[in-house]
Amino acid sequence: MSIPEFDPAYGRAVTIADGIARLTANNPSPFTYFGTNGYLVGGEQLIIIDPGPDLAGGLDTWLDIIGGRKVHAIAITHTHIDHSPMAHRLKAAIGAPIAAFGPHRPARPLFEGEINPFAESADMALIPDIVLQDGDTLAAGGIVLEAIHTPGHTANHLAFALQDTPYLFCGDHIMGWSTTIVAPPDGAMGDYMASLEKLLERAESIYLPGHGDIIADARNVVRATRSHRRMREKAILERLAAGDETIDEIVQVIYRTTDPKLHGAAGLSVLAHLEDLVERGRVDTDGPPMLANRYRLPV
Numbered sequence: 001m002s003i004p005e006f007d008p009a010y011g012r013a014v015t016i017a018d019g020i021a022r023l024t025a026n027n028p029s030p031f032t033y034f035g036t037n038g039y040l041v042g043g044e045q046l047i048i049i050d051p052g053p054d055l056a057g058g059l060d061t062w063l064d065i066i067g068g069r070k071v072h073a074i075a076i077t078h079t080h081i082d083h084s085p086m087a088h089r090l091k092a093a094i095g096a097p098i099a100a101f102g103p104h105r106p107a108r109p110l111f112e113g114e115i116n117p118f119a120e121s122a123d124m125a126l127i128p129d130i131v132l133q134d135g136d137t138l139a140a141g142g143i144v145l146e147a148i149h150t151p152g153h154t155a156n157h158l159a160f161a162l163q164d165t166p167y168l169f170c171g172d173h174i175m176g177w178s179t180t181i182v183a184p185p186d187g188a189m190g191d192y193m194a195s196l197e198k199l200l201e202r203a204e205s206i207y208l209p210g211h212g213d214i215i216a217d218a219r220n221v222v223r224a225t226r227s228h229r230r231m232r233e234k235a236i237l238e239r240l241a242a243g244d245e246t247i248d249e250i251v252q253v254i255y256r257t258t259d260p261k262l263h264g265a266a267g268l269s270v271l272a273h274l275e276d277l278v279e280r281g282r283v284d285t286d287g288p289p290m291l292a293n294r295y296r297l298p299v
């Protein structure tokens with residue numbers, strides 16, 4: 001896949017639309033693209049979405065851009081360390097409350113002896129001052145943001161719709177440049193697919209993602225994302241029908257054109273599909289679905 005152009009404009013607020021500006025953190029990586037996007041929503045009264053990682057100098061940049069304006073809330077899409085840790089510093093500096101779905105937690109309880117490979121990517125310290133459930137709203141001046149619970153990438157993932165506009169802040173549910181990581185135990189494929197359907201039932205058509213540029217044809221991108229995941233699921237079922245039993249065997253075939261360095265991540269994605277397929281009774285395995293299991297089609 002070719003990487004689209006994106007100007008991160010580090011250290012500057014980029015105007016996206018009337019009352020929406022983007023500040024991209026200087027944390028480029030294979031997992032964050034050019035960096036994590038934070039957003040300022042409103043005018044003299046603001047809500048900030050995802051102030052980003054705790055980078056040196058990052059707080060000063062935020063304070064400069066906010067100027068003397070009142071921040072009503074610091075809204076968090078999800079508790080990954082590239083999205084939420086600056087919220088702690090920002091709250092201490094300006095006194096605005098942190099609004100999020102809840103503390104970080106895996107999508108399901110850990111199995112006995114299971115080690116969570118994503119433990120270090122979570123901001124475990126984040127405890128919201130304002131707990132947002134699906135449909136709850138935040139207001140500042142004339143603007144209203146509606147929280148939409150969109151689990152899948154993480155269990156506590158929220159998207160935010162800017163009321164009476166076509167804009168939706170989609171966090172990491174849809175990325176502007178790559179496929180979202182959905183992997184157990186923090187993520188869950190069944191939840192991810194259900195959240196895609198939930199977004200398709202809504203009217204918003206322009207998405208502002210946590211990484212990458214504005215997504216102008218968002219509804220088509222959501223449909224394409226759904227098709228891509230369904231295609232992967234079909235490919236996995238075909239490999240099981242052909243006699244593959246392990247995640248390694250499946251990855252060797254369906255990710256044969258992918259850089260072998262990424263096969264570990266691919267294995268976790270296949271596991272996410274298998275976990276969902278086992279839950280739906282489409283695939284059998286012995287014991288809880290894990291990386292080293294053998295999988296088969298039910299007879």
Ligand SMILES: [Zn+2]
Nearest residue numbers: 078080153172
């Ligand atoms: Zn994330």
